[in-house]
Amino acid sequence: MSANDTFILEHVPAELHPIAHKVARGERITAEEGIKLFELGEVAFLGQLADFIRTQRHGDTTYFNKNFHVEPTNLCVFDCKFCAYSRLLREKGDLQAWEMSAEDIIETVKSYDKAEVTEVHIVGGVHPKMGLHYFADLIRSIKAERPDIHVKAFTAVELEYMCRKAKLSYKEGLEVLKAAGQDSLPGGGAEIFHDEIRDQICKDKCSADQWLEIHETAHELGMPSNATMLYGHIEAYKHRIHHMEALRNLQDKTNKFNAFIPLKYRSGNNQMSDVGEVSVIEDIKMYAVARIFMDNFPHIKAYWPMIGRDTAQLLLKFGVNDIDGTIDDTTKIYSMAGAEEQSPKMSTYDIVKLIKSVGKRPVERDSVYNELKDYSDVEFEEAPTVKSYN
Numbered sequence: 001m002s003a004n005d006t007f008i009l010e011h012v013p014a015e016l017h018p019i020a021h022k023v024a025r026g027e028r029i030t031a032e033e034g035i036k037l038f039e040l041g042e043v044a045f046l047g048q049l050a051d052f053i054r055t056q057r058h059g060d061t062t063y064f065n066k067n068f069h070v071e072p073t074n075l076c077v078f079d080c081k082f083c084a085y086s087r088l089l090r091e092k093g094d095l096q097a098w099e100m101s102a103e104d105i106i107e108t109v110k111s112y113d114k115a116e117v118t119e120v121h122i123v124g125g126v127h128p129k130m131g132l133h134y135f136a137d138l139i140r141s142i143k144a145e146r147p148d149i150h151v152k153a154f155t156a157v158e159l160e161y162m163c164r165k166a167k168l169s170y171k172e173g174l175e176v177l178k179a180a181g182q183d184s185l186p187g188g189g190a191e192i193f194h195d196e197i198r199d200q201i202c203k204d205k206c207s208a209d210q211w212l213e214i215h216e217t218a219h220e221l222g223m224p225s226n227a228t229m230l231y232g233h234i235e236a237y238k239h240r241i242h243h244m245e246a247l248r249n250l251q252d253k254t255n256k257f258n259a260f261i262p263l264k265y266r267s268g269n270n271q272m273s274d275v276g277e278v279s280v281i282e283d284i285k286m287y288a289v290a291r292i293f294m295d296n297f298p299h300i301k302a303y304w305p306m307i308g309r310d311t312a313q314l315l316l317k318f319g320v321n322d323i324d325g326t327i328d329d330t331t332k333i334y335s336m337a338g339a340e341e342q343s344p345k346m347s348t349y350d351i352v353k354l355i356k357s358v359g360k361r362p363v364e365r366d367s368v369y370n371e372l373k374d375y376s377d378v379e380f381e382e383a384p385t386v387k388s389y390n
């Protein structure tokens, strides 16, 4: 297929035409070409390419799931400069610090007994008293209560610390958690892999190599995972491409990543608030380039509690085919960092309407992207909970 038949290239800089040809032919683009897309690509052009790939792979299907989060604590031994959510252990008495007991966590899970949720997402601060065996017991209790639920738990940062403290290799530690019932890993903790940036924003936590090794080990054990990238702060385009290339290389090896999730840096209440936030144009470019560059990642996810539901909806036209889940107001990471969504919660009605109103097909998925229910023709009796003009 030729790019001229597929895309409108008028007014597009000649330097970008070979990239459009590659996309039309389904070929991989290089790191240099990725940087060029960021530097020279207008959103209309990037949107054509990203939507072409998204439509080829998924048609109009847009995935969501029914999930809730458990954040056991926000006390953390690390001190990431962008984090508004954590409190250092010495701030234990701070009014915004919390530690849930194992009983509190089980009660939370029980409160969803009658709810149709399919996934619990467990992440939090890195707390020295909440170790690998504590969490293995907790997962066993969750599975005893709710055997059907998918447990997606612990970022590589939490896992690196837990394994080190338990004096176990990553393989041994993950085997313990897997045997207890952990099904997959979320994508957090990746931030920006390049040392030039990582050293400035989160020097003390797990390194890029450790993050990649932990995900590779999980994949070898048959546990799928996601990958994130924190963008829009002090990094340059070359750092974003370096990050995505490392993930693309690992995916070539293991093919066990499900979704790539660019996470927009939110600037509220942290140690680098003066950096500010990037514009929605930059968000669009980020997601579109991610869809074009990450050719071996099946899904690009816009996590709506972080980016806001309006931008998440817009991004469905720029490469995104997944918007995560209903959440039920169970995460604080982004509200504490100043995101629009102060109590992130969407009903199935809200999500379905959001997806349908941009002409896409809402499909509920499970955590590994099996399709559970097509909502295209489902009529709701439920009243809308968000104001909408569509």
Ligand code: V47
Binding pocket: 082, 083, 084, 085, 155, 185, 186, 187, 188, 189, 190, 191, 226, 227, 228, 229, 230, 261, 263, 264, 265, 266, 267, 268, 270, 303, 306, 324, 333, 337
């Ligand atoms: O690693 C922390 C990010 C991540 C801020 O795998 C911030 O399905 C923006 O990874 N501005 C944790 N981001 C959350 C995460 C995640 C979320 C949803 C779904 C999945 C998944 C994974 O939150 C951290 C960090 O990159 N974060 N502070 C901030 N101020």
Ligand code: SF4
Binding pocket: 076, 077, 078, 079, 080, 083, 085, 086, 124, 125, 126, 157, 202, 205
């Ligand atoms: Fe701790 Fe995670 Fe916050 Fe870093 S981002 S300070 S590891 S909770």
